[in-house]
Amino acid sequence: MKRFAYVARAVAWRSIHNTLVTPSVIVPSIVFPLFFLAAFAGGLSKISHVPHFDYRPGYTAFQFVFVFLQSAAFGGVFTGFAIARDFDSGFARRLLLSAPRRSGIIAGYAGGALARWFVTGSIVTIAALIAGMDVPGNASELVGLVGLGIMANVVAGLWGCGVAMFLRTEQAGALIQMPVFVVIFLAPIYVPLPLLTGWIHSIAKVNPATVVLEAGRGLLAASPVHVGLAFAVLAGAAVVMAAWARRGLASAERAG
Amino acid sequence: MTAAGPAIVVEQLVREYRKGPRAVDGIDLTVSPGEIYGFLGPNGAGKSTTVLMLTTLLPPTSGRASVGGYDIVRDGSHVRASIGAALQEAALDAILTGREHLLLQATLQGIPKATRARRAQELLERVGLTEAADRRVGGYSGGMKRRLDLALALVHSPRILFLDEPTTGLDLQSRTALWSEVARLAHDEGMTVFLTTQYLEEADALADRVGIIDHGKIVAEDTPAKLKAEIGNPTVEVVPADLSRAEEFAQALSAFGSPARGGRGSLTVQLPGGEAQLADVVRVLDAAGLHVASLHLHQPSLDDVFLAKTGRKLEGSAEDENEEPAAAAPARGRRRRGR
Amino acid sequence: MAAELGSTPANGPGLLAQIGAVGRRSITRTLRQRALLIFPMLFPLILFAINGSALNAATRIPGFPPVSYRAFVLAVPFMQGALFIAVTAGIDLARDIESGFFNRLALTPLRGAALLAGQLGGAFIVACLQSVVYLLVGLATGVGIASGVGGAFVLLALSIVIAFGFAGVGALIALRTGSGEAVQAIFPLLFVTLFLSSASLPRPLIAVHWFREVATYNPASYMIEGIRSLVITGWDGRALALGFGFGLALVIVSLGLASGAMRNRLVRT
Numbered sequence: 001m002k003r004f005a006y007v008a009r010a011v012a013w014r015s016i017h018n019t020l021v022t023p024s025v026i027v028p029s030i031v032f033p034l035f036f037l038a039a040f041a042g043g044l045s046k047i048s049h050v051p052h053f054d055y056r057p058g059y060t061a062f063q064f065v066f067v068f069l070q071s072a073a074f075g076g077v078f079t080g081f082a083i084a085r086d087f088d089s090g091f092a093r094r095l096l097l098s099a100p101r102r103s104g105i106i107a108g109y110a111g112g113a114l115a116r117w118f119v120t121g122s123i124v125t126i127a128a129l130i131a132g133m134d135v136p137g138n139a140s141e142l143v144g145l146v147g148l149g150i151m152a153n154v155v156a157g158l159w160g161c162g163v164a165m166f167l168r169t170e171q172a173g174a175l176i177q178m179p180v181f182v183v184i185f186l187a188p189i190y191v192p193l194p195l196l197t198g199w200i201h202s203i204a205k206v207n208p209a210t211v212v213l214e215a216g217r218g219l220l221a222a223s224p225v226h227v228g229l230a231f232a233v234l235a236g237a238a239v240v241m242a243a244w245a246r247r248g249l250a251s252a253e254r255a256g
Numbered sequence: 257m258t259a260a261g262p263a264i265v266v267e268q269l270v271r272e273y274r275k276g277p278r279a280v281d282g283i284d285l286t287v288s289p290g291e292i293y294g295f296l297g298p299n300g301a302g303k304s305t306t307v308l309m310l311t312t313l314l315p316p317t318s319g320r321a322s323v324g325g326y327d328i329v330r331d332g333s334h335v336r337a338s339i340g341a342a343l344q345e346a347a348l349d350a351i352l353t354g355r356e357h358l359l360l361q362a363t364l365q366g367i368p369k370a371t372r373a374r375r376a377q378e379l380l381e382r383v384g385l386t387e388a389a390d391r392r393v394g395g396y397s398g399g400m401k402r403r404l405d406l407a408l409a410l411v412h413s414p415r416i417l418f419l420d421e422p423t424t425g426l427d428l429q430s431r432t433a434l435w436s437e438v439a440r441l442a443h444d445e446g447m448t449v450f451l452t453t454q455y456l457e458e459a460d461a462l463a464d465r466v467g468i469i470d471h472g473k474i475v476a477e478d479t480p481a482k483l484k485a486e487i488g489n490p491t492v493e494v495v496p497a498d499l500s501r502a503e504e505f506a507q508a509l510s511a512f513g514s515p516a517r518g519g520r521g522s523l524t525v526q527l528p529g530g531e532a533q534l535a536d537v538v539r540v541l542d543a544a545g546l547h548v549a550s551l552h553l554h555q556p557s558l559d560d561v562f563l564a565k566t567g568r569k570l571e572g573s574a575e576d577e578n579e580e581p582a583a584a585a586p587a588r589g590r591r592r593r594g595r
Numbered sequence: 596m597a598a599e600l601g602s603t604p605a606n607g608p609g610l611l612a613q614i615g616a617v618g619r620r621s622i623t624r625t626l627r628q629r630a631l632l633i634f635p636m637l638f639p640l641i642l643f644a645i646n647g648s649a650l651n652a653a654t655r656i657p658g659f660p661p662v663s664y665r666a667f668v669l670a671v672p673f674m675q676g677a678l679f680i681a682v683t684a685g686i687d688l689a690r691d692i693e694s695g696f697f698n699r700l701a702l703t704p705l706r707g708a709a710l711l712a713g714q715l716g717g718a719f720i721v722a723c724l725q726s727v728v729y730l731l732v733g734l735a736t737g738v739g740i741a742s743g744v745g746g747a748f749v750l751l752a753l754s755i756v757i758a759f760g761f762a763g764v765g766a767l768i769a770l771r772t773g774s775g776e777a778v779q780a781i782f783p784l785l786f787v788t789l790f791l792s793s794a795s796l797p798r799p800l801i802a803v804h805w806f807r808e809v810a811t812y813n814p815a816s817y818m819i820e821g822i823r824s825l826v827i828t829g830w831d832g833r834a835l836a837l838g839f840g841f842g843l844a845l846v847i848v849s850l851g852l853a854s855g856a857m858r859n860r861l862v863r864t
Binding site: 311312313314315328329330332333335336337339341343344345346347348349351352356360361363364365366392408 | 607608612613615616617619620623624627628691694695696698699700701702703704705862863864
């Protein structure tokens with residue numbers, strides 16, 4: 001356990017350190033969510049005038065939850081990119097050789113991703129508050145929202161980790177990103193689920209991301225819905241993705 | 257070239273960079289038609305920068321040079337029409353095939369459409385790439401890429417060929433094959449070859465004359481043999497089969513000079529008459545009934561020449577490894593700046 | 596053998612022959628890198644499918660044009676495709692510079708204008724292919740072209756002009772920086788430009804004042820509205836004039852600046 005912890009700590013430290021000394025790494029992960037918030041909450045705010053749009057806190061809050069959770073997920077995706085780059089450069093091999101508990105490497109990358117997301121998430125939250133977002137939820141509900149973000153970050157990070165370790169090349173980027181993108185965007189991101197029509201309504205109804213998104217919006221609006229289900233979905237996904245990442249690590253170990 | 261003058265003339269050529277030292281610091285050289293001129297020096301010495309200037313890809317800061325009788329600044333287009341160049345990187349398109357490269361080059365060089373395909377085929381045969389001709393270059397080995405690079409430089413039958421470290425990174429077989437082709441181009445076809453290298457044996461094997469450059473200046477220039485002879489005579493190192501007879505060996509070898517004792521019982525003596533005296537050494541030892549365990553002839557090398565002129569050995573004396581690539585980069589990586 | 600020693604003319608073949616040679620290479624490269632052809636075409640279509648359905652509720656906003664959201668947003672893939680073309684055209688050129696292939700071309704009589712025009716040949720082919728695919732997908736998903744068959748051809752022409760303009764932007768960045776990474780870095784900026792426009796809602800329906808102002812001054816809005824007018828309105832002279840105007844302005848400015856950058860990049864005495 002001790003060896004696991006210090007391997008994880010070392011890898012996480014490197015990840016955080018590299019982000020701090022290379023602004024070009026963290027700037028896009030901050031700028032893009034801010035941009036989405038501005039574009040969606042700003043450009044599409046008239047959507048709240050659609051009949052039966054009944055999200056009490058308003059469209060800015062409605063979009064904030066999406067951007068908040070999306071930034072968490074994509075923070076995990078960027079970790080997959082970083083791992084893929086490490087394989088391309090050969091640094092990952094160095095880690096595999098020197099880490100006594102290699103599963104600590106996965107934990108370290110995940111820890112680094114989480115630390116980066118805390119920065120991004122905080123900035124996005126501040127921006128939304130400055131834009132006048134209404135926050136009816138109480139402290140525990142908001143903690144719940146952050147908890148959803150943490151788990152989304154971990155799930156996406158483990159997914160990216162697995163893909164990166166299986167493919168071991170920076171070209172894995174598209175494969176890491178696309179499924180996460182599609183899953184997120186096939187959820188009710190612009191309007192609530194009841195206002196979706198057609199094929200996308202059918203897909204969104206069964207999309208696990210919908211449960212998470214609705215739970216997050218409910219927590220922010222102080223009318224929690226599906227919270228337990230959302231956490232269960234994310235926990236289940238985390239277990240599956242952890243196994244996926246572990247298999248990826250085994251594949252990388254076999255490849256040498 | 258309009259008359260039978262020198263193929264390349266360089267007078268006080270300088271290339272200076274803003275905030276940097278002079279990459280080329282006032283060099284003078286002349287290359288005769290049909291000659292292979294070896295430009296030897298460590299990384300960062302100014303070799304590639306010189307080549308970029310002579311091939312018109314980098315304007316000089318000051319000085320003059322003419323290539324094929326044309327001024328490199330005033331008559332750039334005529335210079336380019338007269339020369340072929342294989343620069344430091346093979347610079348090939350991984351997506352195109354070898355044949356497609358040659359056809360593209362032939363088109364851009366203005367070779368008539370009717371003869372392009374034939375010219376491409378001829379060059380592919382000449383460099384031994386006919387079987388790989390229709391495969392994408394991305395799958396070529398390093399040696400194949402260099403051969404294609406050479407073929408591309410020859411598409412328009414230039415009179416003067418610039419080769420910038422053409423064998424760097426190649427295995428021995430590929431290197432030797434390239435040397436043979438370069439020698440053939442010069443000796444059989446009368447092509448002038450300006451070759452830069454950091455490999456002593458390459459300059460030794462190929463060049464009719466060698467110019468040694470260091471820190472942007474030419475520190476020595478002559479034929480390899482004369483440069484080495486300037487430094488000293490060859491030495492022979494003898495290891496007796498029976499070490500207890502070392503004194504007898506020393507006495508026999510004293511006929512040639514003062515033998516010096518070395519490690520493991522070896523004795524070394526200089527041969528004032530050159531390597532031709534080696535046979536005499538063997539006869540003397542044989543006549544005295546002395547058996548040798550080993551006998552080595554050590555020639556002064558161009559590395560010894562470099563050491564004598566600069567106080568450093570050429571091999572392993574690479575300067576800041578980024579210096580020359582950075583100096584070469586302006587040809588492709590920078591915009592035109594003020595001199 | 597026709598090529599005697601040193602017989603290459605210093606000026607080389609004519610401009611059209613040079614453009615043709617470089618253009619053939621560019622097209623060959625494009626067609627052989629299927630991943631670079633397909634993914635940039637597919638991604639805007641995925642977004643079109645998602646947004647076209649997910650934002651259908653927007654048609655119920657008072658003042659929204661009486662068309663499906665899919666018809667409204669069909670213009671956007673054409674613009675997104677143009678952004679991808681900007682990046683791939685730029686990366687291609689940057690790669691040539693980084694690898695030294697540019698130097699090889701510089702040693703021939705090739706003129707800078709021919710190199711630029713030829714390099715964009717691949718971009719032109721992709722722009723044509725993409726535009727046709729997006730139009731066909733739109734039609735297949737039930738979107739009607741209000742301006743008819745003639746309008747469809749004008750739509751293709753406008754989208755190709757816009758794509759060519761963005762290709763010039765990519766080429767400009769490549770020539771000025773010589774770096775593929777720098778070219779890739781502009782993609783987010785171009786993406787932002789596209790979003791801060793009337794891509795998602797008509798400008799009068801953008802409630803947030805600053806956003807509406809930005810969209811009003813954003814040339815991308817007029818390019819999108821030009822294409823959109825052919826789909827949902829019919830023949831709207833003003834929208835077409837603005838769309839073509841800004842599209843051609845982009846072509847002229849980007850290619851003009853790229854030509855200047857090419858002159859500086861192709862350093863030869």
